[in-house]
Amino acid sequence: MSQDNSQTGSIEERVKKIIMEKLEVAEEEVTSESSLRDDMGVDSLEITDIVMELEEVFDIEISTEDAEKIQTVQEIIDYIQSRVT
Amino acid sequence: MPGAAVRKVAVTGLGMLSPLGNGVEASWAGILAGRSGIRVLEPALADVLPVRFAGTVSDFDAVSPLSARDSAKYDEFVLYALAAGREACASAGLRRGDACLEQAGVAVGSGIGGLGLIERNIKRFESGGARRVSPYFVPGSIISMAAGLLSMDIGARGPNFAAVSACATGSHNILLAATLIRSGIVDLMLAGGAEKATTPGGVSGFASLQALSRRNEDPQAASRPWDRARDGFVMGDGAGVLVLEELEHAQARGASVHGILKGFGMSSDAYHSTAPEPNGREILRCMENALREGGVTPEQVDYINAHATSTPLGDKVECQAIQKLFGNQAPCPLVSSTKSMTGHMLGAAGAVEAIFSLLALRDQKAPPTINLDDPEPGCDLDFVAHEARALDIDLVLSNSFGFGGTNVSLLFQRFS
Numbered sequence: 407m408s409q410d411n412s413q414t415g416s417i418e419e420r421v422k423k424i425i426m427e428k429l430e431v432a433e434e435e436v437t438s439e440s441s442l443r444d445d446m447g448v449d450s451l452e453i454t455d456i457v458m459e460l461e462e463v464f465d466i467e468i469s470t471e472d473a474e475k476i477q478t479v480q481e482i483i484d485y486i487q488s489r490v491t
Numbered sequence: 492m493p494g495a496a497v498r499k500v501a502v503t504g505l506g507m508l509s510p511l512g513n514g515v516e517a518s519w520a521g522i523l524a525g526r527s528g529i530r531v532l533e534p535a536l537a538d539v540l541p542v543r544f545a546g547t548v549s550d551f552d553a554v555s556p557l558s559a560r561d562s563a564k565y566d567e568f569v570l571y572a573l574a575a576g577r578e579a580c581a582s583a584g585l586r587r588g589d590a591c592l593e594q595a596g597v598a599v600g601s602g603i604g605g606l607g608l609i610e611r612n613i614k615r616f617e618s619g620g621a622r623r624v625s626p627y628f629v630p631g632s633i634i635s636m637a638a639g640l641l642s643m644d645i646g647a648r649g650p651n652f653a654a655v656s657a658c659a660t661g662s663h664n665i666l667l668a669a670t671l672i673r674s675g676i677v678d679l680m681l682a683g684g685a686e687k688a689t690t691p692g693g694v695s696g697f698a699s700l701q702a703l704s705r706r707n708e709d710p711q712a713a714s715r716p717w718d719r720a721r722d723g724f725v726m727g728d729g730a731g732v733l734v735l736e737e738l739e740h741a742q743a744r745g746a747s748v749h750g751i752l753k754g755f756g757m758s759s760d761a762y763h764s765t766a767p768e769p770n771g772r773e774i775l776r777c778m779e780n781a782l783r784e785g786g787v788t789p790e791q792v793d794y795i796n797a798h799a800t801s802t803p804l805g806d807k808v809e810c811q812a813i814q815k816l817f818g819n820q821a822p823c824p825l826v827s828s829t830k831s832m833t834g835h836m837l838g839a840a841g842a843v844e845a846i847f848s849l850l851a852l853r854d855q856k857a858p859p860t861i862n863l864d865d866p867e868p869g870c871d872l873d874f875v876a877h878e879a880r881a882l883d884i885d886l887v888l889s890n891s892f893g894f895g896g897t898n899v900s901l902l903f904q905r906f907s
Contacts, residue, residue, distance in 0.1 A: 429560055451626040451630075454626040455625060455627065458625065458626075467622065
C-alpha cells in the first residue's frame with residue numbers, strides 16, 4: 407500500500423523510505439551497499455512485496471528478470487533512476 | 492499411557508482475545524461484571540454501513556504477537572489466533588522447545604477467514620490489475636494459516652489443521668482435537684477458533700441477511716438474547732484457544748487442570764442454510780448425544796452456556812429444545828448467553844464460550860445474560876438475567892450452532 411511520504415523527495419530518499427517501512431528498519435541500516443537478501447534477511451515474498459510497492463510509487467512495471475537482478479539498495483536506486491528519467 | 496478407551500481429555504491452558512479484553516482474565520472479569528463489549532465501529536466503517544456497531548477487539552497493538560513488519564503479512568484473525576495461542580501455552584506452563592509441545596498438534600479454525608485481506612486485495616486488483624495483488628494475499632488469508640502460524644510459533648510438529656463449520660467452528664476444532672487425544676494419536680493439542688469479520692463486506696453481508704440487530708441508537712443494548720425486543724445478533728471479533736491434554740500426561744508434568752472435556756455431541760439440521768429447524772429436533776438430539784457420550788444424565792447438568800445469539804427465531808428454538816431435554820426437572824440447570832456481552836464471535840464463539848464454561852467451573856459462578864429485561868413468553872428458564880450468580884457447578888454444557896445447520900454441544904466437568 408502506498409505511503410504518502412513515499413511520494414516526495416529524491417528517488418534515493420523515496421526508495422530508502424519504502425524499504426525502511428516495509429522492513430521496519432532504521433535509516434542507518436539501509437545503506438547503499440546493503441543487499442536485501444544477504445544483509446537484511448529479506449525472503450522472496452518480501453522482495454516481491456517491495457517490488458510491488460516500487461511499481462506503485464514510481465508508476466512503472468518491473469519484470470521478474472529485472473527484479474532478480476537488483477539486489478542492493480544502490481542497484482534498486484540506479485534501476486529506478488534509469489526507468490523514470 | 493492408558494488405552495484409548497480410558498484416555499481422558501483435560502483442559503490445561505486457556506487463551507483469549509475478546510471484545511471484553513485482551514486476555515482470559517480481562518475478558519472473564521468483564522463477563523462477571525455484566526459488561527458489554529459492544530462499541531461503535533471506526534468512522535470509516537460506521538458512516539457507510541447500515542449497522543454501525545460490533546464487538547471489536549481494541550488496543551490490539553499492545554498485545555500484538557508480531558512486529559509490524561510481520562503483522563502486515565497476515566489478516567487480523569491469524570494474529571488474534573496467535574495471541575490467544577501464546578496465552579494458552581503460557582497458562583499451561585508450556586514453552587517452545589518443550590518435548591511435549593514439539594509433538595503437539597494445532598486445530599484452530601475460523602468461520603470466514605481473512606475477509607479483510609481478501610477485500611483489500613480485490614480492491615487492489617480492480618484498481619491496478621493482477622500485478623497489484625500482494626504475495627501475502629493467499630497465505631495471509633487462508634483459514635488454516637491460523638493453525639499454521641501458531642504451530643511455527645510454538646514449534647508444534649503434530650497434526651495441523653482447521654475444521655470449519657461457520658459458528659460451530661471453535662467447538663468442532665475442540666471436539667476433533669479431543670478425539671485425536673482420546674484415540675491415542677496425540678497427547679496434547681491446541682484447539683479453538685478465531686474471527687475478524689467486522690469488515691465492510693462482512694458487516695454488509697450479515698446485514699443483508701437481516702441477521703444483525705439495527706439498534707444503532709443503543710449498541711450496548713443490542714445483544715439481548717431471549718428478550719422480546721431482540722432484533723438480531725451483534726458481530727464480534729476475537730479468538731479462543733485451549734490446551735487439551737491427555738489427563739495422565741497433564742498430571743505427570745504437574746499441569747493444573749481447569750476441567751475435563753467429559754463428552755460431546757453433534758448433529759445436523761439438514762434443513763436450511765441459515766434458519767434453524769423450527770422444532771429444534773436436531774438441537775435436542777445434539778445435546779442428548781453429548782450427555783450420552785459423556786455418560787451423564789440431564790439432572791447432573793448445572794449450567795448451560797447457550798448458543799443464543801439474540802435472533803428472534805434461534806433463541807426461541809434453542810430454549811424450547813432445552814426445555815424438552817430437561818422436561819419438568821427441578822431444578823432446571825441455569826442457562827445464559829455470554830453473547831449478550833461479547834456479541835457473536837462466529838468461528839471463535841465455540842472456543843471462547845468453552846473457556847467461559849471452564850471458568851464458570853473454576854469460580855463456581857454462572858455468567859449472566861445482560862439486557863434481558865422482558866423474557867420471551869414461553870421461554871421459562873432461569874437465564875441468569877443481568878448479574879452473575881454463585882452456583883455449585885459440576886457439569887456445564889456449551890452449545891454452538893452454525894449456518895448450514897451444524898450443531899455441537901461440549902460437556903465439561905469439574906476436575907477434583
